[in-house]
Amino acid sequence: MDCNRKGCGNKALDWKVCAQCFLVRYCSEECLEEDWDLCHENECEGHVFNIKDLIQQNAVKPQQIGKGTYSEVCLVQHRKTKTFYALKAISKSIISVNLPLQTLFREISLHKSLVHENIVRLYDQLEDQKKIYLVLEYVSKVNLYEYIKCYEKIPENDAVKIFVDICLGIRYMHSKGILHRDLKAENILISEDFRSKICDLGWSTYCDKPRNTFCGTLDYMSPELLNGEMYSFPSDIWSLGILLYEMLHGKMPFDASNESEKLQNIKTKNFFIEPKISQAGRGLLQKILTYDPHKRITLNEILKHRWIQENYDIDCAISLGNKVNHPIHGTGSIVSIKGLICSVNFTNKTLEFSIPELASYITFANENLEESTFDPIRFEVSKDISQSFRHQHFFSASTSKIEESSSSFSSFENGNVTDSMISELIDNQDPLRIYEIQKDLLQLQQELEQPKVCKAVPQRRKTLIDQIFGNS
Known part of the structure; x- marks a missing residue:
């Protein structure tokens, strides 16, 4: 990235930033x-918050939700909006x-520039005489x-x-x-709606x-990093493989009684994949945990x-031939879809995008329906229903929490499922009962997500709703 001063042209330093906006x-x-x-x-965005507007939940004993080598993180609430934030405090004495x-x-500067649903957002940086927040x-x-x-071991689905x-x-x-x-399990947060950040x-x-630079956490370090070689983006991909192995096995792939033995196991790629892991899962692990970074699988x-294709529920309206209106690359069309990646053919070039990435750029047309824009919220519906009901017992068994999670996916454009119907359905039900209705609810959702079916067979839709909500 070039220096922000007009006419300079020199390469910018990643730490020499505006101390107000950091952008x-x-x-x-x-x-x-x-x-x-x-x-x-005149252009600087300045600060979004004032430190005086962030109230700690317990003034006598602040609710600490995290602690690092040089900082501690407390839960705070904005005085006016009542929104909760995590406030990371760093003592100036250690700087x-x-x-x-x-x-x-x-x-x-790096963190503030990243705005993505799977990365914890950094909204602002503040300071007083003793600390930076x-x-x-x-x-x-x-x-x-x-x-x-x-859970010890997490099922593949x-x-x-x-x-x-x-x-x-x-x-x-x-x-x-x-x-x-520094990708590791401790640096991945899982929210109540089962989204990982x-x-x-x-x-x-x-x-x-x-x-x-030698850095990170030993269990997740790539072989090239451990060997003191130059490394790049494939090093992060190795760490992804360690995370996947850890989730499926409940332990680290190169676990050992001491660090020298662990290092040797990593360098010799000495790890064992349990036979019960699916063939596709075994194949993916082997491709990610490839010793040579140049042969390692890409993202x-x-x-x-x-x-991914066998286990991830991809339920969306994107299909071959959909028109893509990209703000940079112009107009193109989808020429292939594989897993979560779409290939889009633009003038003189073909580029790959993830399905969520394309959401706001796609228009599509169905028979007997007007052309419309793909809605990313509806793309998330099936995943939210499945994951929220499946994992709600881990986060909270209370009806109020379940109702809160349900509100994000309880309305459908082509049906009459409302928040009140969902709340009535799960009211006073224990988690086991919720699991029993999950399959029926998913079936209903799938019906409602198909405009042709809903339009052609309205009685089928009504029957499904009646069956699940006990109106028959």
Whole structure:
């Protein structure tokens, strides 16, 4: 990325940023000051929050929800909006001694530039005389490490949802030229609606050329990193493979009694895949945990893989021939769909996109229906229903929590399922009863997601609703 000062043309430093917005970068202090005086002072977005508006839940004993080497994270609530946030506090006394200022500035600048549903959002950075504060998206409940510890082994049809979320988040980071470098179960948060989000970008860096900094967590480090070789984006993909293995087996692939033995196991690729793992799952693990980074599978290949196709519920209106109106590449059409990856043919080039990525760029036409825009919310419906009902017992068995999760997917354009009907359906039901109705609810959803069926066979739709909601 070039220096933000007009006419400079030099490469910007990833830590030399505007200390107000952290969104623009410069090659030097001189360029930063000059650009501020010329124009950026008027353009700078400044701060979103005031530290006085963020109220700790317990003023006497703040509710700590996380703790790192140089920081602690507490739950806070905005005074006016009542929205909860995670407030990360870093003592100024450790800056420049244990935590270099340029490292902190780089983390803030990188993190603030990332806006994706599978990455914890950094909204603002504030400070007082003693501390620097980062205002982060609050993701309730557990991290992936705790989730695995509770379940020991995660079934493949559940692990795939977590894994795809992480892959989509990392794919977005890589598209921005950013390498995470510390992917591990503790750095994946799982929300109440079972969406996984990547957090802790402390080791993340721009990767415009191969790196050689030794960093991360031993169990997840790639062979090239451990060997002191230059590494790049495939190093993150290795870490994804470790995460997938950990979810399916409930343990690390290269576990050992000491670090030297562990290192040897990693370097010799000495790991065992349990026979009960599906053939497609075994194949994907072997392709990701490939010793040579140049032969390692890519993120797009992962999202196309047979294991994703067999286990991930892809239910959307995207199909071959759909027109794509892309803001940069212009008009194109979908020429192939494999797993979660679509190939789109533009003038003189064919590019690959993930299905969620294409959501806002697609228009499609059905027989007897007017052309309309693909709705990403409806794309998420089937996944939300399946995952929310399947995992609600882990987060909360209370009816109120279930009702809260249900509200995001309880209305359908082609049917008459409402929030009140869902609430009435699950009222006073225990989790086992909820599981029993899951199949019927999914069947109803599938019917409602098919405009042709709903239009041609309205009686079928009415019968389904009556059966599930006891109107017959």
